[in-house]
Amino acid sequence: MVTTTYQVQGMTCGHCVSAVSAEVGAIPGVDDIQVDLATGQITVTSQRPLDPAAVRAAVDEAGYELVAA
Template identity: 70%
Template sequence: MSTPATTTATTAIAATTTTTYTVTGMTCGHCVSSVTAEVGKVAGVTGVQVDLATGGVTVASDRVLDDAAVAAAVVEAGYEVVAPAAETPAQGASCCGSCH
């Protein structure tokens, strides 16, 4: 079974952090509801938006999230978070510290 490519992007805007995960196995509205409900229970989560077509799950929070807690919530809903290939630094942050 091949796994789709994944990206994780984290953006900090004011007091809100938005992180996008790629989740596999979602096929219908019930899947969306299950993932939204379980991820919504993670401490700090203020909103969850699911794009069924792409498998993207965008999570808004009032802090940087523990990816393992989000992944556990997705598993509890019956799905899987694809391990991120790379992370995008938060707005204003640098990946290696050498950028201005």
């Protein structure tokens, strides 16, 4: 298991959390995602290291910006 924390910009409410969770959670290999709305951090647990481009694309699809991994 691999746990990685990412910084996401633009999340402001529960809907934001749901959107990011759904998109990132759909990446193959993701087992769990925790979103901290107050800090803008998402913590992803996966079976193997994720392709940063896939995480960035998922966050973009949800309507937010991945600013740091």
